[in-house]
Amino acid sequence: MIKISIIIKTLNEEANVEKAIESALAAIAGYEGEVIVSDSASTDRTVAIATRFPTSVVVLEDASERRCGVGPQLGFQHSKGEYVYILDGDMELNAGFIKRAIAILDEQKEVAGVGGYIHEMRTDNLELQGRIKRFQRARRKDLLDVDCLNGGGLYRRAAILRVGYFSDRNLHAFEEYDLGVRLRSEGGRLVLLEDKAVDHFSYAMGTWQLLWHRIFSGRFLSSGELFRAALASQYVGRVFREVRIVPISIGVWAYWACAVLVGLLTQPAPVLLTALAMPIVVMTVRTKSLNLALFSVLTWHLSAAGFAAGILKKRCPPATPIRSRVVQPAA
Incomplete structure (x- = not known):
C-alpha cells in the first residue's frame, strides 16, 4: 500500500506550483508515496508546469463548481495513500515535518491528523497579520490538541473513510474546520506540532484588495455554508462555540434588528447613526487602530450578509464524486 499521498490543490498557481511540487516530492522521498496535483480549472500554465513532474494531475471538469472544498476532495478521489496531506499550491512543504508526523500517526492510532506551524512569507495585509498571531499563540505547546488543522495537515485515510468524505465540496471556506469537527465526532484526535510544516507565499495584495477578493470569489458566503453543513452533520452546537464568525454574523443581524426597532419607536436617524458608529468606536479603543477597527x-x-446568502445556497451531497479529467496519470 502507498504510505503517503500529497495532494496539491491549485488554481492559477503558475508562479508557485513548481516549488510546491518539488517540495512534495522531496517530502515523500524514502516512502512509498505519490503526489497529486488537484487543479480547479486553472486558466494559466499551472497544469502544463505540473505535467513536467512525476505527479498525477487531475483537473476539475466544471469551473463553476470551484470551491475551497473541491480541491482536497477531488485529489482524495484519486489518492491511495495510508496517510494524506493537503498542500496549497502556494506552499512549500517541510520534509522534516512529514517524517515526524508519519511517526506520530504510526505510533498513536487515536490520532486522526497532524498539523504544524505555517510560516507566512508575506504579511501585506491585516488578515495575514492576524493569522500569524493565532499561530504563534498555538505554538506555545507541542502536541497540542486542536479543533482543526488550518493551513493543511497529514490525515489518516481510515479516519477519513469513517466520516464519509475528505472535504465538503460545497464550502468556499472552513473546509478544514468541517473535516476536523467530523473527525473529532468519531473520537479522532487532531494534534498541532511546533515544527514548521510549510512556507506559505500567500496573496501579494493589500488589506482592502484582499477583502474585495474574498467577496468576488464567494468566500463571504462561507459562514452560512458552514452552518448548513453543521445542520446536515449535526454539529451546530460546536460551530457556535468554536467558529467565532458564526455567532458574530447572527449577532450583527440581531444588533441591527434591535437598532431598527428602537429607531422606529423613537427617532430613526440619531439611533441608526449611533448604532453605526458604536462598534467602530469600541473596536478602535480595543485595537488602538482606526484602520483595523474599520476592517x-x-x-x-x-x-453577516454572506451568512444569510450562504444558508440559502443549494447543497449537493458532499460525497458525490466530482467530475474531473485525468491530464496525467500516476507516475
Whole structure:
C-alpha cells in the first residue's frame, strides 16, 4: 500500500506550483508515496508546469463548481495513500515535518491528523497579520490538541473513510474546520506540532484588495455554508462555540434588528447613526487602530450578509464524486 499521498490543490498557481511540487516530492522521498496535483480549472500554465513532474494531475471538469472544498476532495478521489496531506499550491512543504508526523500517526492510532506551524512569507495585509498571531499563540505547546488543522495537515485515510468524505465540496471556506469537527465526532484526535510544516507565499495584495477578493470569489458566503453543513452533520452546537464568525454574523443581524426597532419607536436617524458608529468606536479603543477597527466591522457585516446568502445556497451531497479529467496519470 502507498504510505503517503500529497495532494496539491491549485488554481492559477503558475508562479508557485513548481516549488510546491518539488517540495512534495522531496517530502515523500524514502516512502512509498505519490503526489497529486488537484487543479480547479486553472486558466494559466499551472497544469502544463505540473505535467513536467512525476505527479498525477487531475483537473476539475466544471469551473463553476470551484470551491475551497473541491480541491482536497477531488485529489482524495484519486489518492491511495495510508496517510494524506493537503498542500496549497502556494506552499512549500517541510520534509522534516512529514517524517515526524508519519511517526506520530504510526505510533498513536487515536490520532486522526497532524498539523504544524505555517510560516507566512508575506504579511501585506491585516488578515495575514492576524493569522500569524493565532499561530504563534498555538505554538506555545507541542502536541497540542486542536479543533482543526488550518493551513493543511497529514490525515489518516481510515479516519477519513469513517466520516464519509475528505472535504465538503460545497464550502468556499472552513473546509478544514468541517473535516476536523467530523473527525473529532468519531473520537479522532487532531494534534498541532511546533515544527514548521510549510512556507506559505500567500496573496501579494493589500488589506482592502484582499477583502474585495474574498467577496468576488464567494468566500463571504462561507459562514452560512458552514452552518448548513453543521445542520446536515449535526454539529451546530460546536460551530457556535468554536467558529467565532458564526455567532458574530447572527449577532450583527440581531444588533441591527434591535437598532431598527428602537429607531422606529423613537427617532430613526440619531439611533441608526449611533448604532453605526458604536462598534467602530469600541473596536478602535480595543485595537488602538482606526484602520483595523474599520476592517473588522466591515468584515463582520459582509460575513453577516454572506451568512444569510450562504444558508440559502443549494447543497449537493458532499460525497458525490466530482467530475474531473485525468491530464496525467500516476507516475
